[in-house]
Structure formats: C-alpha cells, structure tokens
Amino acid sequence: MIRPKVYLLYIPDERSGDHENLIFPNGLYYIYANLLDNDIDCDLIMLFRSNIEEFSDILESGDVIGISVNSGNVRDSLLASEYLKVFSNERSLELDIVMGGPFISLMEDSVLESVEYVDRFFKNESEYTFTDYVKNRSSRKSLPKIIRSERIRKLDEMMIPSQKGLIYSNIMTSRGCPGRCTFCSSKLLWKRRVYFRSAESVFQEMSTLYENGVDYFVFSDDTFTMKKSRLKKLFTLINESSMRIVFDFRSRADYMDEEMIKLLAEAGAVSVSLGIESADEKVLSILKKDIDLKKAEKAVRLCNENGIRTNLFFIVGCPGEDESSIEKNIDFIKKVSPDWITVYGLHFFPGTELTEEFLVGHDWLSHDKTIYYKDLEIIKKRKKLMLESLNRKNQKYLASNIPKGKLYRSMFWKFDLMASASDDKKEAQKLLERSLKLYPSPEVMYKLAIIKDDEKLMKKALKKFIFQKENDIRKDLSFIKSCAMIFEENGLFELYNETLQEIEFLEMNRQD
Structure with a gap:
C-alpha cells in the first residue's frame, strides 16, 4: 500500500434525529473505492465528534484526512477539523486536512479561503482529483487551496x-x-x-x-x-x-x-x-x-x-x-x-x-x-x-387492496401487517408463510419461528437481523427498535446495548 494513510470521515450531526443522517454519502464510497484501486491505504470511518479525541490518537505525521460535508453536518465537520488542526500543530504531525462534498461545492471561494484550519477544499466530483492529490504528495504545496474537478460524465468507468x-x-x-x-x-x-x-x-x-x-x-x-x-x-x-x-x-x-x-x-x-x-x-x-x-x-x-x-x-x-x-x-x-x-x-x-x-x-x-x-x-x-x-390503513384495506393474479415480491409487507392484525394463530401463520415466499424479511422469519417454535428458522432470522443491522442495510427507526427487542429477547446483550445507543441518537432532538 502507498503511504500516506488516508482517513475518509463522515461526521454526523449529533443533534439530529434523522436516520438518513447515519448513512454514508454515496460519493465517499466511490472515493474510497478509487483510492483502494490505486493501492492507497485508506479507512472509511463514520466518526461522531464526541469520539474525535480517541480517533486523533491513531494519527501519524503526513496522514491525509478527508471530510465529507453536507448541509446537515457542517457544524460538526468544521469543529472536528479545527480540533484536528490544533492537535496536528501541537504534536508537529503535519496532518493534511481536506474537505469536499455538496456543501463545499456550493460555498463561495472567498469564504473557503478564509478557513485557516482546512488545507484544501475540493469542489464538485472528486473521485479522481482527490486520488491524484494523495498520490502526488511532492506537488501538493504548489496547489491552490480550492481544487475544482471536471464533471464525470462516464459514470460506468468509475470503480x-x-x-x-x-x-x-x-x-x-x-x-x-x-x-x-x-x-x-x-x-x-x-x-x-x-x-x-x-x-x-x-x-x-x-x-x-x-x-x-x-x-x-x-x-x-x-x-x-x-x-x-x-x-x-x-x-x-x-x-x-x-x-x-x-x-x-x-x-x-x-x-x-x-x-x-x-x-x-x-x-x-x-x-x-x-x-x-x-x-x-x-x-x-x-x-x-x-x-x-x-x-x-x-x-x-x-x-x-x-x-x-x-x-x-x-x-x-x-x-x-x-x-x-x-x-x-x-x-x-x-x-x-x-x-x-x-x-x-x-x-x-x-x-x-x-x-x-x-x-x-x-x-x-x-x-x-x-x-x-x-x-x-x-x-x-x-x-x-x-x-x-x-x-x-387498516387490515380491511390491506386485504382488499391485494391485486388479483400475480403477487409481487414487494407485497410481502401486506401479509406481514395482516398477520399482525389477526387474532387467529393459524391464519397468522398462513399469512406469514405467504409473506416469506415473496421475500425473506427477518421480521417475518422471526414471527413465524415463534409461532412454529422453529429453532432453525429463529437462528436464520437472527443472523439476518444482525447482518442488516451491522452493515447499515436498513436505518429506519422502526427496524432498529425491532432489532433491540429481538437482541434482548435472545440474550445478545452487547448488540442490544449498541442498538439502544443508536436509538437514543436517532430520537435525540426529533421534531414532533
């Protein structure tokens, strides 16, 4: 791997209760992939500002820190970069702190030029320009503070x-x-x-x-x-x-x-x-x-x-x-x-x-x-x-609104909700089985496993819950609350405590 080490950071707004705030910006994935494709040592990190001191302890002189900024995380990103620049100066680390993202692309150059604790700003799509910047360390000092990228028109050619x-x-x-x-x-x-x-x-x-x-x-x-x-x-x-x-x-x-x-x-x-x-x-x-x-x-x-x-x-x-x-x-x-x-x-x-x-x-x-x-x-x-x-929408609506003929995979949720509304255990089981044939939802697998007392299906449901939770496949609050309940019921207390912390984050400062 080519040095220096690159850390791509997404710093969510810790005051926000929006679950989308906990999703990595798609562009950051592409920058990460392009860096790896060029044999550059790189980590992709979702870093809460409250953990910035712990993160700073792993940094070494010459490391590059790239921070993705949108309108929702401006405040936390700027405070984090200021802290890292002060830390860098105190330890003589010569950290290279750069920022990009949609918010940076929208800002006037004169405003960005005045920010002393960020070394470079990347405007527009930076998958290629940022990689070139990291690779050509010797020529960085001659570059302007604001680096503009050309529009990427051939998206299929990206990694x-x-x-x-x-x-x-x-x-x-x-x-x-x-x-x-x-x-x-x-x-x-x-x-x-x-x-x-x-x-x-x-x-x-x-x-x-x-x-x-x-x-x-x-x-x-x-x-x-x-x-x-x-x-x-x-x-x-x-x-x-x-x-x-x-x-x-x-x-x-x-x-x-x-x-x-x-x-x-x-x-x-x-x-x-x-x-x-x-x-x-x-x-x-x-x-x-x-x-x-x-x-x-x-x-x-x-x-x-x-x-x-x-x-x-x-x-x-x-x-x-x-x-x-x-x-x-x-x-x-x-x-x-x-x-x-x-x-x-x-x-x-x-x-x-x-x-x-x-x-x-x-x-x-x-x-x-x-x-x-x-x-x-x-x-x-x-x-x-x-x-x-x-x-x-009630159960009667759900039942009457199932189209005749072919059932689509995406209709699994209808049968799941109908099963939840049913007082008849056998009917609920049939509805859940119909749902599972369309799409193997972990919620449906779990409910069906309880009704049938099926240990194998229960393990399969738990495995999928853990996979979707740990890999951020689904970030909506209702799913994460389901994870917390199920982890607690099955004695997975470490996962349960982690999930409770995430729920607390999502519910913080939520608007009614």
Whole structure:
C-alpha cells in the first residue's frame, strides 16, 4: 500500500434525529473505492465528534484526512477539523486536512479561503482529483487551496464500491436532477443535467452485493424513474436472474406513469418517496415545483393498486403559504391516502434562488442552527395539523387492496401487517408463510419461528437481523427498535446495548 494513510470521515450531526443522517454519502464510497484501486491505504470511518479525541490518537505525521460535508453536518465537520488542526500543530504531525462534498461545492471561494484550519477544499466530483492529490504528495504545496474537478460524465468507468469489498444498500444509478426548484441546491450542483449509469453497471453492483447478503436496496437517485428505457433493461436483468430483491426509491410524480409503476412493482419496489411539497398551486408556482397535482394523485393511486407504499414529502412555511394552503394539503392527503407523509419546514441552503432573495450575506460557516423561512412555531403547528390528517390503513384495506393474479415480491409487507392484525394463530401463520415466499424479511422469519417454535428458522432470522443491522442495510427507526427487542429477547446483550445507543441518537432532538 502507498503511504500516506488516508482517513475518509463522515461526521454526523449529533443533534439530529434523522436516520438518513447515519448513512454514508454515496460519493465517499466511490472515493474510497478509487483510492483502494490505486493501492492507497485508506479507512472509511463514520466518526461522531464526541469520539474525535480517541480517533486523533491513531494519527501519524503526513496522514491525509478527508471530510465529507453536507448541509446537515457542517457544524460538526468544521469543529472536528479545527480540533484536528490544533492537535496536528501541537504534536508537529503535519496532518493534511481536506474537505469536499455538496456543501463545499456550493460555498463561495472567498469564504473557503478564509478557513485557516482546512488545507484544501475540493469542489464538485472528486473521485479522481482527490486520488491524484494523495498520490502526488511532492506537488501538493504548489496547489491552490480550492481544487475544482471536471464533471464525470462516464459514470460506468468509475470503480464500483462493491468491487472493493464494501457492503451497503444505498445505490446511486444517476447523478443530477432536471428540476428548477427555488429551495433546492441540486440545480446549482448539476445545472439541471442528469448523468446515468447503464443498466448493466447497476446490475453488476447489485449482483455483487446480493452475493454478499444484501437483498434490500435503496436507490438514492433524485429521480430514479426518469429514463424508462434504462430501467426496463435493468428490471429485465433482475427478473431474469435468481435474485430475490426488494427496494425503495425516490422520484417525481411526472415520471410515474402506469407502465412504469407496473414495471417497478414486478421488479420488487416496496416504497416510493415523491416530492409533492404543496397542494396549493400558488405555493408550487413560487417554489417552481413543476408538478401536476392530478398526475401526482394518479401516481399515488396506481402505486396503492400495485402494492407500492407511498411516502409524500411536503414543505411548510413557504412564501405565499397561508392557512388555506395547509387546508389544501390536508385535503390532498385525505384524498390520495398515502402510507406516510414527511413534512419539513422550509429552510435555506447556500446559493439557492430562495436564499439569494431572502437571506443575503449569511455566514454559513458559523451558523449553529437551521435557518427557516418562517417562524419555527408556525412550522411546527402546521406540520402537526398535516401529520394528524393522515389516514392509517387498516387490515380491511390491506386485504382488499391485494391485486388479483400475480403477487409481487414487494407485497410481502401486506401479509406481514395482516398477520399482525389477526387474532387467529393459524391464519397468522398462513399469512406469514405467504409473506416469506415473496421475500425473506427477518421480521417475518422471526414471527413465524415463534409461532412454529422453529429453532432453525429463529437462528436464520437472527443472523439476518444482525447482518442488516451491522452493515447499515436498513436505518429506519422502526427496524432498529425491532432489532433491540429481538437482541434482548435472545440474550445478545452487547448488540442490544449498541442498538439502544443508536436509538437514543436517532430520537435525540426529533421534531414532533
């Protein structure tokens, strides 16, 4: 391995209760894989700032520390880098501290130039430029503080992280977004362009991960369903293989027609997150969210009919929003009946159209809290009203909403929920067995093992719980709470205590 040693750090915001905060940025995986492919000694670490002193004890002179920064972990990343620079100077270690990530790419050069405790900033996609930087140690001092990377247009040529032994569930199949939303930074980063990987490249990555135990995937693209021909090819490859996989994804409602939704269901889609933002046309116009609410309504209905669960994103506290806007949101939620809704308060990101209009001259590097467009109490009140409007789907709905004919793998959850609602042990067993035939969920295996008193199945369920938990395959709070309960019941107290700590982290500062 080539020295120096490289540490790639992701430092989550310890004040956040968002489970997505505990997922490594996809770009960091690619940088890690590219470094290993160039025979560079490298560790990928999720480091909580409270553990920074312990981490600093392993550092040696000349080590390179790369920190990935997004809008959610700015504060902790900057404080950590400042601590490491002071530590480096006190010990005469000559540590090389660099930063990259979407937040850094959005910051003005003059602001970054003023940061004394970071040696270099990498803007844009840095898989190749950062590797060159590490390899060419002798020429680093002549480089500018801010290093810009060229756009990577041929994504298939990049080293796939799974080929270097990484195990993960979040897959990036494209980069970019075509939207022009005023509140979002994506159009600044990608200029409304989208760059795609081929179906063959994505299938190769999934196959490698599947061979290593991953069968539940999350496609992290901004708009997964944008290019239908590519997904048709990918889903054909999946369906013709022996892989029994399921997945979650995000998209826009205008890329979710009936044909696409059927293709998704057949391929194993469990849930989709759709950005609605508002059901008030006036607010949508101000946000430049080019969405047709009729198409969105139809997309949710078709997803319900095909067994795909729906999570709708809304934003409250927007320009032009009033009480009637919230009433329209509530009416829309009741009408389309999604499985979940996620409600955010509108807040600012560097460089967005919204920021340029309403938050001029803000010091992004010293801010200690999220800056919202409207008063936080108004946002909380409106969020609560919307969350209370969500109709929870009952057993009768679940039973009546199973399509006739072919059952898709992704419908395993329906039979699981129906079994949980049943008072008849034999009926519950049959429903769980039907669920297990579709997809081997550890929750279903565990419930069925208890009913049947099947020790072999119990061990299999525990093994899968441990695998998915320890490899961060699923990070949602409900799954992690299930892990804690099951680890305690089976005397796995070390895992149980670790899981309790994670639950405490996720529940810290959660908004009601």
